[in-house]
Amino acid sequence: MEIYFYNTLTKQKDRFEPIDSNEVRIYSCGPTVYKDASIGNMRTNILNDILRRVLKYNGYKIKHAMNITDVGHLVSDGDEGEDKMLKSAREEQKSPIEIAEHYTQLFFNDLKDLNIEIPEIVCKATEHIKEMLEYVEKLIEEGYAYETSTAIYFDISKLDKYPILSNLDLENQKAGARVDVDTEKRNPADFALWIKAKPNHLMKWDSQWGPSYPGWHIECSTMGQKYLGEQFDIHTGGIDLVPTHHENEIAQSKGRCGKIPAKFWIHGEYLLINGGKMSKSLKNVFLVRDIKERGYDPLVYKLFSYSCHYRNKLNFTWEGIDAASKSLDRLRNSYQSNLNGNDILSRDDIEKLNQIEENFHKAINDDLNMPLAMSYVWEAARFEKKNSEVAKLLAKFDTVLGIEVDKLSSSSEKEEIPQEILDLVEQRKIARDNKDWAKSDELRDLISEMGYCVKDTKQGMEISKV
């Protein structure tokens, strides 16, 4: 089945075909490990996860690289301000290495809690200093970079086109160019590839320019090329990375080898909190840990995120999480009741299930349309007959959803069944005792219409919510 992704580069949905027929190479900008990852950061990681899982669902092998930024990401995302790692080290009175190790560990804990697959390659910026230096030297050789008294800059005027990914307004940037930036820069939009360290700078390496350290963009270009080649299939990241980081990665790659590093550029929109931005001052920066501390299975957040297409803003509320928690329970209950279900499936039923599967497949292949895909998941979960084939289908869907649909729901034991349903179940028991099978089936259908499933087991009847 054809796959389409919205490509930020072409600004349209393009048909996806990998460069190599059976392996898809993906690069994702990973975390800057200077603080806790928020549930907003995790939304972007969930996007990476869905992308991987959808490609696998389509039979592709994946080679996915993700960097860990442990140096060079300055507070402004551009060339200004302190290195985020150093700022955090100073504030927490730890060494930058301790900060990096601590937050990297927490980041991977979050991935595990959210059942997010770990990329095949995880690479740290500080372990690729040599390769980054070689990359910068090559850019100088090719005439795309120059030295000033403070840094090595990329000269954007040497490119045929800049910007090409975003709508960066270079004219305005010129007019508003800040006076405190390096006056030796040839063009206001030139960006630092390598920065000369001031004497008290903590993270620095020896180079032909003296003690110095990498800019942020160079790490992704270097590691992307090292692990995935000069051109790979897909580059992902949060939407905020388009105008600076990804634009500059493209510039570097064009300077180095004349190629745009990825054919597809996929960007995830932001998570909002109660309709606004997450911010420390508003005390609304939530973590996966906060979701767990309120008693929810963290996968509830993953399911919650499927309520919105990745290219739209998603509004986080605790009410939304509560509703998603109930939905997750219902899905898991449905899986269990189908697993043990012994309704006979007619040919017509099997055709219906095949159609649901095809619709689901079409939805995920249409630019990862998870809200639409979820509507088919629900169609399967609410299927009128209970049969292990339905459970199998739900398990197949879960290879994409990654929400452990086969786990027992938190409500499976303690769920309170309304009296009305208990009365119907009792009436059904009487009908069965009297061998009135027609009446018994009629009552079971009525119970099912009211959202409950009744199963006959050796231990007696079991009732669960669908």
Ligand code: AMP
């Ligand atoms: P930060 O550590 O806050 O700079 O965020 C790292 C990356 O996570 C950003 O570059 C975004 O791509 C992504 N990100 C941050 N906040 C959000 C959010 N609220 N929603 C979605 N993605 C986010």
Ligand code: ZN
């Ligand atoms: Zn990056």
